[in-house]
Amino acid sequence: MTNHRSGSEVAYEEWEQGRARTLTTKTFQRVQPSLPQDSLFYWSSVGAVDWGPKFCDEYNAEIARLIEERGVPDWAPGLRRLMPTDCQAALAKYETEDTDFLSDAQRWLVARISGLRDSIAPVSAVAHIPDRGLLLTVRRTPQRLYFDVFDLLELKYMSHYIVDS
Structure with missing residues (x-):
């Protein structure tokens, strides 16, 4: 397969659409968070x-140029990322038992990741942080405590944190 567009053209277009990312040639584990701490x-x-x-x-390079320029x-x-130190406070403030607001795609994402982690312990609490x-x-x-953070806007598995109880 041949790519006919340059990386800089695609980066500019994705930036304008509000969906830029960081590209790599590394391969990832099948299911892991895709927003590294420093990204x-x-x-x-x-x-x-x-x-x-x-x-x-x-x-x-184009994404770096756009950040420098704009x-x-x-x-x-x-x-919008939650840091490990933010998770307990977010849980205390936003805990909910109601997840009816989730779309089918959002529900599928959460179930997919949660199902892989059930061997640790079942999900004991859920928090919806609407402003993020x-x-x-x-x-x-x-x-x-094992925290999984899901980006409902982009349908991504954002972060996974383990903190001492």
């Missing part, structure tokens, strides 16, 4: 194609 944007891999490295370089966009997922477009699930064990 403003979700990571995506194009490592399985021969044009991947050049495309990634062009794309990421600043960090207010739609960047990294700006996030859903937080919690699993409790006697020693630890």
